[in-house]
Structures are given as structure tokens and as C-alpha cells.
Amino acid sequence: MKFYKYQGTGNDFVMIDDRENRFDDQDLALVSRLCDRKFGIGADGLILIRNHPKYNFEMIYFNADGSQSMCGNGARCAVAFAEFLGIIGEKTHFLAIDGDHEALIKEGLVELKMGNVSGIDQVKTDCFVNTGSPHHIRFVDQIEEYPVVEEGRKIRYDQRYSPGGTNVNFIQPISSDEIFVRTYERGVEDETLSCGTGVTAAAIAFAQDQKAATVKIKTRGGNLSVRFRRNADGTLEDIWLIGPAQQVFAGQIDL
Incomplete structure (x- = not known):
């Protein structure tokens, strides 16, 4: 399997172009093994980039233990990876586990619009x-x-x-x-x-x-x-x- 490694301010991720849906996202033991710093590639999380009919792409994110959540730095890296793959240009609209997001790539930085927050x-x-x-x-x-x-x-x-x-x-x-x-x-x-x-x-x-x-x-x-x-x-x-x-x-x- 081909993979890429990205980091966003030291938060590091295994990135996989899974637009052909070949990766078994139910195999959480595999996710954990790939993220293991001794026996795998080593990362804080693993990200799959997949096609989506309504968005530029979908980000499937796993923590190193196989659990799932939203990851802000992971999403910024996913945007940079999608640009590298030629899926997007300077702007994108993509889907993550917590809903849809917008993002911009400007002057070497990724600007990610997060979801609304109900309060503190x-x-x-x-x-x-x-x-x-x-x-x-x-x-x-x-x-x-x-x-x-x-x-x-x-x-x-x-x-x-x-x-x-x-x-x-x-x-x-x-x-x-x-x-x-x-x-x-x-x-x-x-x-x-x-x-x-x-x-x-x-x-x-x-x-x-x-x-x-x-x-x-x-x-x-x-x-x-x-x-x-x-x-x-x-x-x-x-x-x-x-x-x-x-x-x-x-x-x-x-x-």
C-alpha cells in the first residue's frame, strides 16, 4: 500500500488516497498497527481521502487507537494532501465526521473553517x-x-x-x-x-x-x-x- 506522511505543527498523520475504496476501514487493528511508532509507520492518526458525490472529497479520520473523532490539524493536512493529489485548488468544500467544512490554502497556510460551537x-x-x-x-x-x-x-x-x-x-x-x-x-x-x-x-x-x-x-x-x-x-x-x-x-x- 502506498502512503504519505503529513504533519501540522507536530501533529502527524498517515495519509492514504482511498478514492478506490480499497482500505478496510473496519480493521481497527490495522489502523493501530500503521500508527504504531515501533511496529508501523508511526502517527497520531490515520486519514483516508475518499470520493463523495456532494463534496470535493470526504475525510475519514482515525485516532491512533482506531477510535474516530474530528481532528482539526488532521483536516488541515487532508486539505493539503487533496491539493497534492490534484483533487482541489486553493479552495475546497469537504466532509468530515462532524459535518461539512470549507478550507483555503493561502501563502503556505491552510485555513480551515470549523463547525459552529454552542458555547462554553x-x-x-x-x-x-x-x-x-x-x-x-x-x-x-x-x-x-x-x-x-x-x-x-x-x-x-x-x-x-x-x-x-x-x-x-x-x-x-x-x-x-x-x-x-x-x-x-x-x-x-x-x-x-x-x-x-x-x-x-x-x-x-x-x-x-x-x-x-x-x-x-x-x-x-x-x-x-x-x-x-x-x-x-x-x-x-x-x-x-x-x-x-x-x-x-x-x-x-x-x-
Whole structure:
């Protein structure tokens, strides 16, 4: 099987052109094996690009453990991959697990329109935002030294989020329009260098008192930005996740 490897701010993905529907997407053990960093290609997730009668393409996304969710950085990489395959130009309209999305490729960056968000829920002194995937958010000090994996795992498996669990984001403000975000990602069950839906949720939580905002985000894998507009009823629209997506290598693997 031919595959490609893409990364978006350190979030890495195995990409497969599956427009002929040859990949068995019910074989979750195969998905996990391909994402395994010791015995497979190694990635945070696996993405299939398929044809769709109503959209430019459909993105089928799997976490490294075979579970499925929306992935913002994965979607940005899927857009870059679709352009590489000649499926799209600078603009696209595609389908993901949480619905349809628009995206633009401008000056080397992929701008992805995320789904609307219903609002922010308070969880004691923390908060929760669903951006296509669930995200628990906690503001912390000294984020570089913070025990992200230890504390993230506790929250990820908290009874409140049973049975599916949640992703967990830790935020430290840098300035009035910039934050540092570290994420414990369910499905990977570890800290990832970046998480697209996570930084989107973090930006919304950080700027929750603003009607519209553009928030710059620093992650261990690189820099992103999120812009959005908040309605009078607290819902959020015109949410865009912006950042780089790069092909790292291509190869072939025996299944």
C-alpha cells in the first residue's frame, strides 16, 4: 500500500488516497498497527481521502487507537494532501465526521473553517468546549513544567466524561491575544505536540468575553491562530483554524 506522511505543527498523520475504496476501514487493528511508532509507520492518526458525490472529497479520520473523532490539524493536512493529489485548488468544500467544512490554502497556510460551537460550559474552576471533539480546559501557571500527562489522564478518564472520555488542554496566557497550549489527547493517550480542535477550544475559552477575536497560539509543535465571532446568545460562528501543513515523506508498506 502506498502512503504519505503529513504533519501540522507536530501533529502527524498517515495519509492514504482511498478514492478506490480499497482500505478496510473496519480493521481497527490495522489502523493501530500503521500508527504504531515501533511496529508501523508511526502517527497520531490515520486519514483516508475518499470520493463523495456532494463534496470535493470526504475525510475519514482515525485516532491512533482506531477510535474516530474530528481532528482539526488532521483536516488541515487532508486539505493539503487533496491539493497534492490534484483533487482541489486553493479552495475546497469537504466532509468530515462532524459535518461539512470549507478550507483555503493561502501563502503556505491552510485555513480551515470549523463547525459552529454552542458555547462554553463551566466545570468547577475549569471549562468545557466541544469543537467537533470534546475538550476540557484548565488555565495553569508555569505550563512548561506542568505535568500534562499525569493531570490530563486523570481528567480524561473522569466519571463526568464517561464512557467516551475527553481531551484535556492546559493554557497559559502569554499576552492579551496569545496563549501557550499543551494537550493530552484521547485516542493517543499521551501529550501531542499540537491539537487543532484543542487549540480552537482553548482560544474560545481564553477570549470568552469578546464578541470577536483572533488568538495566536503557541504549541510545542509550532504556531497556529484561531479567529471567531460570538453571537448574542453565546453561540460561536465563523471559526477558522489557521496554520501550516506539510508532507514529510511518502512510502510503501506491506499489509
